[in-house]
Amino acid sequence: MPAPAYARLFRAGTPAATPRFAGLPKYNFVGGHNDPTRIPVDALADAAAAALRREGSGLALYNMGQGPLGHDGLRDMVADKLRRHRGVDPCTRDDVLITSGSLQGLDLVNDLLLEAGDTVIIEELSYGGAISRVKKRGVTVVPVALDAEGMRMDSLADALDALKARGVTPKYIYTIPTIQNPTGSILPLDRRHRMLELARAHGVPVFEDECYADLIWAGSGTAPPALYALDPAQVIHIGSFSKTLAPALRAAYAVAPQEVLWRLVSLKTDGGTGAVEQMMVAEYFSKHFDSHVAALSGVLEEKLRTMVEAVEREFGAAAELFIPKGGIFLWIRLPDGVDVAKLVQPAARAGIQFNPGPEWACDPASAKSQLRLCFALPSKEEIREGVAAFARVCFEETGIPAQSANVRHGAG
Amino acid sequence: MPAPAYARLFRAGTPAATPRFAGLPKYNFVGGHNDPTRIPVDALADAAAAALRREGSGLALYNMGQGPLGHDGLRDMVADKLRRHRGVDPCTRDDVLITSGSLQGLDLVNDLLLEAGDTVIIEELSYGGAISRVKKRGVTVVPVALDAEGMRMDSLADALDALKARGVTPKYIYTIPTIQNPTGSILPLDRRHRMLELARAHGVPVFEDECYADLIWAGSGTAPPALYALDPAQVIHIGSFSKTLAPALRAAYAVAPQEVLWRLVSLKTDGGTGAVEQMMVAEYFSKHFDSHVAALSGVLEEKLRTMVEAVEREFGAAAELFIPKGGIFLWIRLPDGVDVAKLVQPAARAGIQFNPGPEWACDPASAKSQLRLCFALPSKEEIREGVAAFARVCFEETGIPAQSANVRHGAG
Known part of the structure; x- marks a missing residue:
């Protein structure tokens, strides 16, 4: 994108251009998206x-x-x-x-x-x-x-x-x-x-x-x-x-x-x-309102359960989970050695997007090893596949989790 | 509206509260409203x-x-x-x-x-x-x-x-x-x-x-x-x-x-x-798009004509009109002695709202005697009545126009 001749007039400190939209990731665990099948x-x-x-x-x-x-x-x-x-x-x-x-x-x-x-x-x-x-x-x-x-x-x-x-x-x-x-x-x-x-x-x-x-x-x-x-x-x-x-x-x-x-x-x-x-x-x-929200909450709770099972299966003891009482996301703490910022690019290459913890923290460094996964948009199948794919990326980058779904990584 | 205890924390220079909405005026010549009968x-x-x-x-x-x-x-x-x-x-x-x-x-x-x-x-x-x-x-x-x-x-x-x-x-x-x-x-x-x-x-x-x-x-x-x-x-x-x-x-x-x-x-x-x-x-x-806009423009031009006739009838030579080539408003210049800002309140009491010229001018004082009337919302009947009512208010406040629709004001 060539800048126009008058680009020198842009206000100082104005944010850089957003990268051109390239479509959604296959495993989309970011933001506040919801379940498309629940739109009436x-x-x-x-x-x-x-x-x-x-x-x-x-x-x-x-x-x-x-x-x-x-x-x-x-x-x-x-x-x-x-x-x-x-x-x-x-x-x-x-x-x-x-x-x-x-x-x-x-x-x-x-x-x-x-x-x-x-x-x-x-x-x-x-x-x-x-x-x-x-x-x-x-x-x-x-x-x-x-x-x-x-x-x-x-x-x-x-x-x-x-x-x-x-x-x-x-x-x-x-x-x-x-x-x-x-x-x-x-x-x-x-x-x-x-x-x-x-x-x-x-x-x-x-x-x-x-x-x-x-x-x-x-x-x-x-x-x-x-x-x-x-x-x-x-x-x-x-x-x-x-x-x-x-x-x-x-x-x-x-x-x-x-x-x-x-x-x-x-x-x-x-x-x-x-x-x-x-x-x-x-x-x-x-x-x-009441019937819609009750039905939606039921679907979301099922998806949460699917995601919790997937994270526990793929990450085992490496992931500490904050089980929510409602909503659309799961907060996860990985071991201190993991820097989630370094997972963003490799995850994106594997078709996975997530919210890195530092963006959700007043003191970003305090949440270096934490992340948020939204479970509302993906199907249960995509949740299982996406969490497994994310665990692979995480292992490749950090050596954690050492074992996923009864498979010890790096053993082959 | 009592201010809350924390009102002292409001940012300096924050605008005052908007007055509580009291409904629309009978003769509404402000803003960019459109013709309700033309909403498809x-x-x-x-x-x-x-x-x-x-x-x-x-x-x-x-x-x-x-x-x-x-x-x-x-x-x-x-x-x-x-x-x-x-x-x-x-x-x-x-x-x-x-x-x-x-x-x-x-x-x-x-x-x-x-x-x-x-x-x-x-x-x-x-x-x-x-x-x-x-x-x-x-x-x-x-x-x-x-x-x-x-x-x-x-x-x-x-x-x-x-x-x-x-x-x-x-x-x-x-x-x-x-x-x-x-x-x-x-x-x-x-x-x-x-x-x-x-x-x-x-x-x-x-x-x-x-x-x-x-x-x-x-x-x-x-x-x-x-x-x-x-x-x-x-x-x-x-x-x-x-x-x-x-x-x-x-x-x-x-x-x-x-x-x-x-x-x-x-x-x-x-x-x-x-x-x-x-x-x-x-x-x-x-x-x-093409058919909608063509039909709407026709209706608006008719309303403009109604408004121009009404202003000419009520204000005579006292009003200089800028006949638009399209759009939804008519710009009017009254004699230099008229301060339109002083007409706002009396007009409002008579059920009339208009855009004072100073708000539409880089140098407000330069448009002291000018105003904008939007003709898209009111019916032709309301346009005629509203312009006549506005001319009465204007005469009562400024002595201008001295004559409306062949009636010399202040003669009775």
Whole structure:
């Protein structure tokens, strides 16, 4: 790609060109893709058509003439879901801002709160897109330790106290309490109360990301209420339909106190979020949310089981697994000697893509030997084959795992 | 709206909260709304349903697995349209990036090129959203004079020379050459060649915004080719389906040299543009673009005529009109004594909303007595009533127009 003559005018620090798209890998374990067989194609076609026939003429107006918070029907649906599933009560359409994906929610909240030199608190392992966005703004990230139940409150208290001693008020505590990304934990109720207590005491808002909270295994029990439900004045809450319906839709939401919500609107200068997707999701999920999500969670749990079996078979004791309570990914820790960054290229040559741990860590070096595998997109067969292929690549590059599926490597 | 306790943490300079949405005005002459009766509701319902049934399972993947430039079918449709209507040949899907509205195109190009302290060249009257975005970044705007045929090339040459004398290379020349916003002119071919000659000589890219270029009155003749068609290496071109189909859809595009296009992709960190809208527009417009746009233009031209008659009837010689060659708005100059900013509130009380000229001008004071009326949304009856009501407000506030529809004001 030759650069144009005016390339010297590009802003300093603008990122390099993305490599031209070369198609998807055979074994695709990255990102937030979902199961193509679980897209309710006919029902969505019916929903889109019905909604368009009923209210399509409203497309002639920005935001369908319904104002900048978004489609009334979708906001009703979100409010209903938050009341019934996340303990947010009362909750009405007036509390809900529809966003173009939860990434836009992240951007808007960051626009409202952050400038270079600021500090935020994030779980030590967290969503890569949240960490990278904050760092790109020149904001300092203070990590808080996780355990099997999510954010550790002693670590949060220590972090807040240490910052206070230095005269620093962090701009927010970013947390994924319900199906933590990437470890898949659910934060218990007592920790939720404690987090809010600390947030109030230090005057810091909690930024709650519940992208995966609707996808919980039947056996995982009921998740505690959202943090936003426990103290709406202290929390900015975002959620999405990317994981429960489809990521190629850009339909997500933010819920926050009125003053915050309408400030986010002032920062949302995009001419509105696409209305057809909003009306389609409203039409379909107003009727089918619970049944759709229950069926999808069942399929995902089966795929998780397939992946866990495959990883245990191929990696044996070399892999420490964080079994998630829901969601679409499995977090894995390999022995300290393994540098997963060095596996990216060889894996790609074998048709395998995965999320290297360092991109999901506040301190990248701390997750040098960790990685995330998404199990939602590939079939069970592809999961088995892909994990086996990945184990071969890993052995060839690092000598680990020494044995796969009862076959000792390097013995032949 | 009480502010939350953490409001003191808001970034300095963050805009105030948007006032709560209070519904649309009775006489809505603002923005880029379109004619609700011209939304092809049934055809869009059929198109959305057909596309979803055929390719809906692809929604399980970000960007439907088709890569970050957007939906293949929509990019084919855009390339075909640019080849047939805008003289861009060759043009293929590989040249096209789908964006979430052309506002996102503006943002991405600004992200690529601009930082505080930079300078850009913009037509003295131009799209308010383009001017405000640039100013918000701390970028200096140098205006270029317009006449009835669009940007004046002597003024552009002077502006470039004056900047060069000061050692300043502007980051781009932003132009709306085909149905200029807000004056409705079409830039002749010789000026297009001259603009590109100047751009090349000064090493400055042209940023061409063709949001309205597909809506030209039958009697206005064929527009010259897009600037991008004449020199693709020198031009970044954006266009949209907001005006030709519906603004509540967020489907637009950018066309540029490969290196620029893939840098814009790097800056487009939104997880993709909504796929359902892309597939629906592709499905409908692949078959019906020419007929839809021809019919819509006919309806819009009739509404323009209604508005021109109404303004002439109500304002008489007090209003100087810029009759557009296409598009959806009428630009009006009132006598110098009128300060349109002072009409906003009284007009709103009378149920009227319009775009004050200062928001559409690089130098707001220069357009103190000018305003823009969009005629696409209201019915002909509403246009007549609304313009009459606006003339009354204007008279009450300024004494102008002294006479409306043969009635001398203030006589009773």
